[in-house]
Amino acid sequence: MSNIIEIKSLTYHYPLEGGGSVKALDDLSLQIAEGEYLALIGPNGSGKSTLARHLNALLLPGEGDVLVDGLSTSREEYRYEIRRYVGMVFQNPDNQIVATTVEEDVAFGLENLALPPDVIRRRVAEALEMVGLTSFSQHAPHLLSGGQKQRLAIAGVFAMQPRCLVLDEPTAMLDPRGRREVLETVKRLNRSEKITIVHITHFMEETFDADRIIIMDKGRVILEGQPPDIFGGEVDLESLGLEMPSIPKVAQILRAGGLKIPPGVLDVKQLVNYLC
Numbered sequence: 001m002s003n004i005i006e007i008k009s010l011t012y013h014y015p016l017e018g019g020g021s022v023k024a025l026d027d028l029s030l031q032i033a034e035g036e037y038l039a040l041i042g043p044n045g046s047g048k049s050t051l052a053r054h055l056n057a058l059l060l061p062g063e064g065d066v067l068v069d070g071l072s073t074s075r076e077e078y079r080y081e082i083r084r085y086v087g088m089v090f091q092n093p094d095n096q097i098v099a100t101t102v103e104e105d106v107a108f109g110l111e112n113l114a115l116p117p118d119v120i121r122r123r124v125a126e127a128l129e130m131v132g133l134t135s136f137s138q139h140a141p142h143l144l145s146g147g148q149k150q151r152l153a154i155a156g157v158f159a160m161q162p163r164c165l166v167l168d169e170p171t172a173m174l175d176p177r178g179r180r181e182v183l184e185t186v187k188r189l190n191r192s193e194k195i196t197i198v199h200i201t202h203f204m205e206e207t208f209d210a211d212r213i214i215i216m217d218k219g220r221v222i223l224e225g226q227p228p229d230i231f232g233g234e235v236d237l238e239s240l241g242l243e244m245p246s247i248p249k250v251a252q253i254l255r256a257g258g259l260k261i262p263p264g265v266l267d268v269k270q271l272v273n274y275l276c
């Protein structure tokens, strides 16, 4: 599989008022394959959002390089193409609403591309269908639930036909139902539409279906693996300031008590199978 994104020795400092700077990314290298579902976790301040903002040239490398579909984000002439290629969804759903109806909100980005009206109508309809908001097309966005607002934000980006979607803690402000809705939508974008996903989250359970999990700390990638590798019990997540997800944690406690539970247990069904 070819790489859609290549990050090479990326270092980034935020300048501070009154001089000095904060190092947010430290010689970080990472490759993301076309069609991959990547989950990115790490304690607060580890550089996740800074990395996300480099993926569509909202921030530009201090040192190193970020290539999107082979194009360097540092080159001004590629910026438009890179922003079409990589869509972003942020944490706060209210900040992403731009219009007074759901339908107009999704159409907003497309209208800026000067597409013919029938193409816009079709893409808006497809995007609303994809996120399950078709019956809300005439509703006012600010009256939607948090989960619906985030799905609307995803629809607006999806309508632009990106190849990669970067979501920076899209469920952090949502209730459990909203979180489930958004997670299902993200998985569908990956599985049915083959869109490459970079999903930043602090809910460990949301990473279980990812192809690969990356753990960041202090601006670096400190560990990567598939979900059973990360949550199998060998990695001390709590010492990294991360929470151990509940089922792997129960498995760990039972193991410590002498029961033979193999590593990599992620769900209740598996756990019960080993116990009975």
Ligand SMILES: Nc1ncnc2c1ncn2[C@@H]1O[C@H](COP(=O)(O)OP(=O)(O)O)[C@@H](O)[C@H]1O
Pocket: 014, 015, 022, 023, 024, 042, 043, 044, 045, 046, 047, 048, 049, 050, 051
């Ligand atoms: N706008 C900013 N100005 C100065 N420092 C910042 C800014 N944004 C983030 N930082 C610092 O950069 C580091 C990485 O932050 P961030 O990428 O937001 O981490 P995360 O998303 O993992 O919580 C932290 O030390 C943070 O304090």
Ligand SMILES: [Mg+2]
Pocket: 048, 049, 050, 168
């Ligand atoms: Mg962040």
